[in-house]
Amino acid sequence: MNASTLLWGMLFGSIGLGYFIYGKKQQAMVPLLSGVALMVFPYFVSGTAWLVIIGIALMAVPYFVKV
DSSP states (O other): OOHHHHHHHHHHHHHHHHHHHHHHHHTOHHHHHHHHHHHHGGGTOOOHHHHHHHHHHHHHHHHHOOO
16 A cells, blocks of 8 residues: 555545535435445555546446436
8 A cells, every 4th residue: 555545545535425424414325325435445445546446436426326
C-alpha cells in the first residue's frame, strides 16, 4: 500500500459517507448502498488504477440508477 492508494481510499470513503447519510435521510436505497460500497471497497482493492476506476463507477451509480 502506498500513499496514493491510501489517499484515494480516504477520498472515496468520505464521499461514500456522504452518499450513505443522504440515502438514509431520503430513505433512498441506491445512494445508501452505493455509499456503503464506496466505504468498503478500498479494503479489497490494492491497485491504485483499479481503485480509481471502481470508485468513479460506484459514484456514478446513483446518477444512472433511479429506483
